[in-house]
Amino acid sequence: MKVTVTVDDEHRPSIHHVAEQLGLRGMVVDRVLPGLGMITGSVTAALLAGLGTIDGVAAVDEDLTYRLPSPGDAVQ
Amino acid sequence: MIEPDSSGDRPSGSAPETTGRFIVVFAETEADPPAFLRSAAGLSNVADSRDFGHGPVDPATAGDADATVFASLGVAVVTADPQQAGALRMSSDQSNIESISPELVHHALSQGTLSPPSALFQDTEHFTWGLQATGAATSPRTGKGIRLAVLDTGFDSSHSDFAGRQVTVESFIPGEDPQDGHGHGTHCIGTSCGPRSSREGPGYGVASEADIYAGKVLSNSGSGSDGGIIAGIEWALVNGCAVISMSLGADIAQVHPPYTAIGRRVLDQGSLIIAAAGNNADRRQNDFGFVGAPANSPFILAVGALDEQLDLAYFSARTLPVRGGQVDIAGPGYRVHSSWLMPDRYNTISGTSMATPHVAGIAALWAEATGYRGRELWSVLVQESSRLQAPSVDVGSGLAMAPQE
Incomplete structure (x- = not known):
């Protein structure tokens, strides 16, 4: 599943280290975003719970999907 | 402070409606407002809210008085002839009184009559x-x-x-x-x-x-x-x-x-x-x-x-x-x-x-x-x-x- 990891404020300067730790626990990291302090990627359901225990991880949230109406619809 | 025109109703426009009486606000240092009104303005019939105990001031009793003093507020409602009003104004210079103002008539606020907005915009040749x-x-x-x-x-x-x-x-x-x-x-x-x-x-x-x-x-x-x-x-x-x-x-x-x-x-x-x-x-x-x-x-x-x-x-x-x-x-x-x-x-x-x-x-x-x-x-x-x-x-x-x- 696709996930977004929120890095806590204290660990934002060391976000790349947090990303390495996530990788070691089985997360496939797509993007490390230092400006926002977020890391996005994917992980299996079995390994999801393990991510939250990593130092510097404030939260792990499953991605939401967003869908626009078709271009012909009057209300967008 | 004395209001410039404290002599009664104001005639027109948006001027506030008044009763002809005055609201006197006493200085906090004035220990005995009823006595002051008697001596300074010569008002003989002064009702004191303290005489009504913890109950409300009885309007029938107070209505006959020249002045009703609300002791807790340090305020009096005064009916005064021009001479008495003049005496009170003089006294206000002697720091017994903070202000004398015409008593205003207040009305219950009416139900709002807000009109709906008349806005109706439409695209023109110049702007959406x-x-x-x-x-x-x-x-x-x-x-x-x-x-x-x-x-x-x-x-x-x-x-x-x-x-x-x-x-x-x-x-x-x-x-x-x-x-x-x-x-x-x-x-x-x-x-x-x-x-x-x-x-x-x-x-x-x-x-x-x-x-x-x-x-x-x-x-x-x-x-x-x-x-x-x-x-x-x-x-x-x-x-x-x-x-x-x-x-x-x-x-x-x-x-x-x-x-x-x-x-x-x-x-x-x-x-x-x-x-x-x-x-x-x-x-x-x-x-x-x-x-x-x-x-x-x-x-x-x-x-x-x-x-x-x-x-x-x-x-x-x-x-x-x-x-x-x-x-x-x-x-x-x-x-x-x-x-x-x-x-x-x-x-x-x-x-x-x-x-x-x-x-x-x-x-x-x-x-x-x-x-x-x-x-x-x-x-x-x-x-x-x-x-x-x-x-x-x-x-x-x-x-x-x-x-x-």
Whole structure:
């Protein structure tokens, strides 16, 4: 599943280290975003719970999907 | 202090209605107001509220008196002839009295008779109704020097109305270039940053000289997910965009936690995310909907949609009753004319998606006019918005208004 990891404020300067730790626990990291302090990627359901225990991880949230109406619809 | 004309009723105009009596406010140092009234003004019949114990002052008893003293307040209501009034005025110079004022007649406030707004905007040959209603049509500000990001379905770079404009494009959708294959993104960019005058049809763009950052976070089929959207926000932030417009949302009745941290961190770094409240209401069926994610996050400005009469659009979502779930402001979001994919060039559609880029463009105008960023920019948008008759749960602080200087 696709996930977004929120890095806590204290660990934002060391976000790349947090990303390495996530990788070691089985997360496939797509993007490390230092400006926002977020890391996005994917992980299996079995390994999801393990991510939250990593130092510097404030939260792990499953991605939401967003869908626009078709271009012909009057209300967008 | 003595009021200049304390001799009774005022004849006309908006002057207050008075009784002919006076309200005397004693200095706090005056220990015995009844005695003072007897000695200074020669008032013989002085009623003292203390004589009524803990009960109310009996109007029948007090009505016969020349003066009624309310000891706890240090105030007296006095009936005085001109000579007595003159004596009291003299005494006020001796620091026994703070003020003597005519007693005013008060009325119960009548039921409000607020008339409905007579607003009825329509597109003209010069401007869309939205540019007129928000004052963007007459604003001397154009967003010049301000970077504005629209995170949506990309941008049609071949659109003739944007020839010569500074447009930076990027795609966060795997396998798709930044070219808009849907139309929604090009429409939102048109409203926020398009031209104020057009050779064909009305001018439709609010911040017509802003630098455009078009991030594609929704695919040509109109779908996307957090990973791409968050990457787009980071891109806008790193590129110094003061305003990030997001006409997207999921109908989720909870705050999605990543956007709480993101909204706050974006504000901390001098940018502002403006997002659509959502179209999940159908007020024709008494369904009021709710503000979805990410607009329901506490640090993201949520935008509702208005029609040409500045009434709420039937689809515009109502405040979600959680922290951050409120509609913060409203913008034109009904039958909005703007740019569309070539060769169609233009399209007229409705939605909180259309209201959002109006507010984003106006935010860019305020950013230019004031130099404000982040929380200060949020504040000035809300402060300067035009209040509406509609409930705040639907329109927040009202219609976003453009600076006029």
